[in-house]
Amino acid sequence: MMVALVTAAAMALGPAAAVPQDMELQRKLDAVVAIGALAEVRDGTRVWRGSSGVAELGTTRKVPVAGRFRAGSITKTFVAAVVLQLVAEHRMRLDDPVERWLPGVVPNGENITVRHLLNHTSGLYDFKDTLPMPPNPAFYELQHRTWTPAEQIEQALAHPPVFDQPGSQYDYSNTNYVLIGEIIEKVTGHTYAEEIERRLIRPLGLHGTSMPGTSPYLRGPHAHGYVPKDGELVDFTQMNPSLFGAAGELISTTRDLNRFFDALLGGRLLPDRLLEAMKTPGTPDRAYGLGLSWHDTACKIRVYGNDGDALAYQAYTFMTEDTRRQVTIAVTPRLPDNPDTSVDAFIDQAIC
Template sequence: MLGRSLVALVTVAVAGVVPGVAVASTGGLQGQLNGVQGIGALAEVRSGNDVWRGSTGVAELGSTRKVPVEGRFRAGSITKTFVATVVLQLVEEKKLRLDDTVERWLPGVVPNGQNITVRELLNHTSGLYDYKNTLPMPPSEEFYANRYRTWTAAEQIKRAVAHPPVFETPGTQYNYSNTNYLVLGEIIYKATGRTYGDQVERRLIRRLHLSGTSMPGTSLYLRGPHPHGYVPKDGGLIDFTELNPSLFGAGGELISTTHDLNRFFSALLGGRLLPARLLAEMKTPGTKGGSYGLGLSWHDTSCGVRVYGNDGDALAYQAYSFATEDTRRQVTVAVTPNFKTSPDASVDALVNRVICG
């Protein structure tokens, strides 16, 4: 647990309005961001042509350095939306089909692969066991020892399929599993001859000029301005900003900024990356009443307005990026968690404030 002296560090705040852009209720947004639970947080809010950026807390424990509003962070499972977009672009190009089976592309790799489709990988209805459940996590000493280890998708998939599926019949139930996106990453390579990281870079990052976004592969570092991230150890926290992101792979390795994620989701939901029929597929839940489609999630805010996007947990960083369907209102938040209080509820409050006014 954190001591009082560490908790006190999250009270420093800074707000920024994009030059030349008028923003209403700046003080209200900053106050809401100050309430986000964590060591530090940063956000970008868009409402029509108005843009507001702010941060709160500290960039590094033991300092008073403010969190940079343009800072980079690990975006965790928001990576899945990027990877899913690439898969759907390949569908549009007829390089693969949503109803293709895993066995068609990766023979012998996944048990029952002849009955699991690309669609079921995308919407987490495959039943595949989550490889992350096989890995050591804090406070295990093995977790810290593996910090710089390079993992391959093949070995992680092998660890996952050593366990029986969560349910027997693919497509009948929803169960979130990071293994699905490791398999998709391998299928992208088989279908194109290029890695999923290369495809995300070429098709999305470069095309949209996402200058603060990267697929780091095995690089340990966050390049450019960034807040430090931490994980619990021995009753306190240790700096875990540097780690080998192959741990997350195609399910979570992305590094980005609040500005870039808003730009990406605006392009995606605005129909600039996929044709209407495939964007509609992306918004279709895998199971009746669900809120996760093909790499895209959604929820209804307190005023009943639905927002689309995704969130991600990358151990020392948590990120959230959501937009209204017409993209008129967007909010992206990144948090360095303190592992004392989950930031989820306070981020939800901020999203509700932005969307509902």
């Protein structure tokens, strides 16, 4: 397997001392239930990169360590960071009602706030639940369809809310972030993708990260992604990411996601009060704040970050609260097998 190891010149331990941990990381990566996987682990100044499996079924081509992938709902953290920067600039407030920015769009919009959208306590129905999913034959017809936010919002709002009192419960809904994308455009005059590019991607030097809009392609090195069809796996690498929109269209790399979360959780993107707001759960029983999630590893170390499911790709990125240790892993899953348990074991190895 292709493995890259980068060490700082002033590292206290010599490279040989780190080999057992590197070998164990590779072993855990090889054990991830997937067609292919790639990861970057950071511990202080040390960086380990590895890959496992194949980049394309029917070949022996290795997964590129620096490969790009669809990051799914990790997009939400980027979108939330833009919103919180706008809050810091006094251009909007977390407690602004949706009605202020999108008048007449959302029923009960005077009682649903930006905060409710960001932490999934709005109660709005998830447009994703209106879509066919594999192996439903209608799903494959959506591969190259262009969606507009208005269409997605309309499909969601054709259903009643899942609860009546905004802020009282948690219910994950991609509709929330489609609406947030529209609010960003109302506040700034630019699309959410343009604001992410201007505020985050370019300043942080995230050269492998993009907001593809309606382009179906994964540019640069990448592994192919697959979905099940008629008892087999079919290539779904190319697809129109407007299906995800502001809720999940991001393309990135392990390096870029680690760099972004290091800047975010290291306090370089937001004032302390807004970073704390991002880490505050919307309801006491959920580990989800403003576009940010967290959990405790097997060794009881809390990590902050997010994960994303983009049908043929799944990604996970987490960082310790002291910002010393980070791990990002992306997989091309062998659906319908779920890689979460084996990914958790890799994350535990990286953090613990």
